[in-house]
Amino acid sequence: MNHFERRRDHIETLEDLWRKESIFLEEIFHKRNSLDVNDLMKFNHFVYLHCSSLVGNPSVRSQDPGRHLHESLTVYINSRLRHISNELETFTNDEELVTVYVCYWREFWKACEELDRACGYLNRNWVKREQFEGHAHIHEVYRMAMIRWKELVFSPIDSGLVTAITLLLKNNVRRSVLYQALQSIVELYANDHNQHVPVPKKIENVFTADVVRFYKSETLSEFQTIVYSKAYSDFKHFLKYACLAMPEIEKEGEFISFLKDNLDMELEQAIKKSLSGKEYIQAFMNMRRGPLERALRNHKKLLAVIDQVCTKAINGTNQQRDPIALLNIYCNELMIKNNLSEKAINDEFKRIIEVAYFLDDKDKFIYHYGRMLRIRQIKETSASDGNETTMISLMIAKFGFVATERLRKLLEEMDKSRDVSQDFQNHLNSKGIKLGFDFRLKLFENRERTDNFKLTLPWELQGTVEEFRSFFRKSHSLRKIVFNLEISSGEILCNLGQSTLIFEVSTLQMAILLLFNHQDRFTVNDLVDRTGSTIEAVQPVLDLWTKKKLLITNGEFVEVNMNFSSRKRRHNLNTVPTKSRKVDKKEDDLAEKRKFQTDAAVVRLMKKYKTLAHSQLIELVIEELKNLFTPKIVFIKDRIDALLEKDNPDFERFGNNEYRYVS
Known part of the structure; x- marks a missing residue:
């Protein structure tokens, strides 16, 4: 086959693909139907074949097939837009002109959105390569369509359309239609060839101040309507061009305040409805991984509002339940379950860590997680050591090595x-x-x-x-062994009459039961003395067993009920809370640790920067400790004062409001 024949076959192949693609174009542009998933995949496949199937042909340049598709799309769009332009030029009535313009625009915009999705391969490969080679006139399909609309539809009637919008606004006619017309013009300005002049400047150059004020007020109203109604399907598109015309949307002001207030209320209501740890996590995930978050991804300052709302909600002082306890209880439930897939459990772990990161007291969450991990290890209730390792690995990645040091050591000690x-x-x-x-x-x-x-x-x-x-x-001569009798437990066989029962008990409960092997009955004081415990620890155990009828008491003496019977052979008796002062001591230990960590951060920062203003030092300390906890400014100031009062301080006051490192 000679060169001419290969070239002819190549063109025929591309034309055949174009005929198949044109069927979908007619559905989108002429019949105005959205493509279902299957049709969209077929269209994508034809675009892929159009751009790449002939690349191996030595007589065809690699970019030629993509160029054929891009040019064919341009011709198709031009043809449709010339028809629209010819019709719009026949209108002389201002209201009719604006109304018909907006009607055609809405249909064209929706069709171009659909077409752009179908041409993803063309945009990502052929267009990107053309632009890389310096062909600045080549644009992605959506922008190309917007440029064609501006040149063929908008430019011939721009003066008449601008005048019509201005006059109709003065007469307060069809305000919603006027706003849609302005939205289209903003979108055209954002996509045209001239990118040297900012969109807000273009609008101000074309429209009167009244029209500009109208556009801004309607944009705020539209923004509020979308947020309030949670109709986020077109929010991403709305924000893209609204923010180009109104950069103030992403600054602290009406938009951000409204968004924050609305999301505060939404999350608060979701938290109140949550009955379990899983539902509590889901309340945050609906906001963190929902349609609103996807719409805001390209607008960092607006996206940051979601984090601010989550931080405020989880650290609020008027909560019905302690979030740290709730998250750790849910972690524990997942760790002892074995009816979930590994992927499902890992996904839940990631969600827990994501929510826990909003805590001001991250170190407290990690600390209490460590306590529950220790109990699971001692009681052997973990369904999988691999799950424990996975969770701690996620904590290390999110909170850092310093914050999770104790958890890592617990796993090492387990091995x-x-x-x-x-x-x-x-x-x-x-x-x-x-x-x-x-x-x-x-x-x-x-x-x-x-x-x-x-x-x-x-x-x-x-x-x-x-x-x-x-x-x-x-x-292990260098190590000291200490038995934690308070949380140790075991199982004990108890022969009562004709029954042999298995009791799951704490070490204290085991000690009490074993005493009845040597004596039939005891006074409460006898049991306290012989176990070496306290009345506060022993009495709740006796009360529970008496209530369950395992023990019999006649007021002075306690004895085992030898006629105790049950359908169940195994009983968990290890449910009595132990009264102790340990919780207070734990909180004291954590507070002391925070003092040490803050002191270390202050000295480390002063050594690094040598001289810092007071406000700079405060900000840097908060940033330094954010993976551990969020210290209050007053707390940091107290620690700075304490460090300055040392006999040989590492830094000193310098000037009115600065500190200087003493080398």
């Missing part, structure tokens, strides 16, 4: 505990020791004070504990 447990079992086997019960050990770094929880272990466990201490001292 070490498996090795220690196996070594201890080998130790027992080598000495021929048989315990007669399952003694499972969990080894963690001891960072929590347990001095406010007292308990004397039953003699059945004491020997094993001492044996473990002896083993541990020999193999």
